[in-house]
Amino acid sequence: MDLFGPIPVRSLGGNKYTLVVVDEFTRFTWVVFLKKKSHAAQEIISLIRKNETLTGLKVKQLRSDHGTEFRNSTLEEFCDHKGIGQNFSAPRTPQQNGVAERRNRTLIEAGRTLMIHAGLPITFWAEAVNTACFTQNRSLIHRIHKKTPYEMLKDRKPDVSFFHVFGCVCYILNQRDPRSKFEPKADKELLSCPFDESPCAEEKSDSSDPIIPVPCPLNQDTAATSADNSLDTDETLEAENFPETDNVSVSISPESA
Template identity: 50%
Template structure:
C-alpha cells in the first residue's frame, strides 16, 4: 500500500480514488456505484471525503475498498479547465493563469505525485475559476457578499445550489464602495505619548441634548488626561460658554495638581478654535493641536470616552426609571465612578490612583436612583417631626471631602 503522500495519475478513471479510508477528512459514508479494475473485477465505492496535506486540499476523493494505489483523475482535472501536460519523464498541472498547481515525475509506466513535494506556502485549489459573469451574478444574488465568504460557502459545502467554482473579484463593485465605505482604522501607538499627568489633554464638546438638564444645560465638555485617562466633565448651556469654562478649568486643575498643562488636543470647531482661547494658551505657553477635519479618529481618546459616559448614563437612567432631565447627574456620576473603577491597561491602576498617587476608596458608593434618607436638622423641629427626609440618590459632590472611617 502506498502512503497518503504518493498519488498516481490515471487517464482511465473519472474520479479521484483511494483505498485508504483513514486519510479522508469530512468523510461521508455513501454508496456511489462500483469501479471496474483491469482484471475485469469490480469493487464498490463506499463513500467519499477530502484529502488534505499541509495547504493542499483535494476535494471529493472516492473511497474504494481494495484499491492498492491513490489515483488522481486526469479527466476530472480537465473538466475543471486545468491544463495537464505530460512529457517523457515529468508532467505538470496548471490553472488558467499558468500557475503550476501540481508537478511530478514518471516512474516506469506511472506518473507520480508526491504531495510532500508540493509548495505548501500557498493554497492549491483544484476548483475551476468561475467566469466573470458567474462571479458577479452570485455576488449580487447573495446581497453583495464578500467573495471570500462565497468561496468559503463552496469549500465548506455549507449551501446547496451554489456551483462548485472559484469566485474572484476582477474589478471594483461601485455599489459596494458606496454602501460599505468606512473610515480607515487608526491603530494605537505602540509607545505612550506622555510620561506624566497633564502633559496632554484631549477635549471634545458633546451635544446639544434634546432634553435640557435639571440646571438647563445642553452640552457636555469632556476632558481626558492622556497619561492617566482621568476624566472631567463640565456642563454648558451653550457653546459660547466653552472658552470661559475651559480657561477656568485649566487654571484650577494646574493649581490643584501642581503640574503644568503642556498640550491641548481638540477638533476644529469654533468653540475651541477662537481668539479668546488662543490668546490665553499662548500667554501661558500651552500648545494647541487640532485633529484633521472629518477625522474624529485622531481625537479618538475623548471620542471613545464620550461614548462610554453616555452609554453608562443611558443605562443608569433606564434602570432607575428616572426622568431624562437628570441626564447630567447620570453622566457626572458615571464619570465619578469610572475614574475610580476603570483599570489602565499600561499601569494596571485606576485613573484616580494615577493622577492623585493614592488608592481610591469606593465603599461609600451607592446605586444611582436608589432611595435615600437625609438627616433633618432644621431648628424648628418639634418633638414628633420626622428626623430624616426621603430622597433619591443622584450623584456625588465634586467639592465635599470624603472621609474614610
C-alpha cells in the same frame, strides 16, 4: 477634549451641552455641563488653572476638533500666554481625536444605563453622566500601569466605600430648626450624584432653605430606586450641576426654583 450636545431635553440645571476633557497619560476625565457652547473656552481655562495649581504640573498641549468652542480668540490668547500648544484634528476625521470621542460614547452609554436602571426621566442625564464619570475615574484600571486614573493623578488609591446605587432612595436627617415633636426625623430623597469621600461634606437642597453645606447623616436603601418606590420624580430637583471633582455630593428634594 470634546463636547457633545445639544441634548434635546435640558438637564435639571438648565444645561444642554457637556464638555469632556481627558488627560492623555492618566485617562482621568473631567465633565463640565454648559448652557451654551460659547461658555466652553472659559471653563477650559478655569480647569487648566485649577489643575496646574493642584498638581504643580503644566499643561503642554490641547487636542480637539475644529469646533468654534475650541478655536476662538479667548482660548488662543490664553494658550499663547501660557505657552500651550493647540493641536486640531483634520475636518471630518474624529479618529484623530479618538480618546475624547470614545470617552464621550462611554459616558453617554453609561449614563443611559444608569437612568434606565433607576427609572428616572431624561432630565437627569447630567446627573447620570456625572456619576458615570466620577465612578469610572475611580474604578477603571489602566492596562499598562494597573492603576485607576484617580490613583495615577492623585498618587493615592481612591476610597470607594461611599459608593451607592444611582437613583436609590436615601433618607437624610432632618436638621431644620425648630422641628416639632411629631415631625419626621428624616426626609426621603433620591441619590442623584456621587457623594464626597468625607461623610461631613454632604449638600442638601430644601424647598424652604438655600443650598448650604451641612453635616447630614444619610442612610441609603440600595434595594429601592425610583422605578419601584412611591417617590414622585416629577417633583424632584437636583441642586446644581458640578464638574467632576473630589467634592461632588448632592441630594435632590422638592423643586424650589
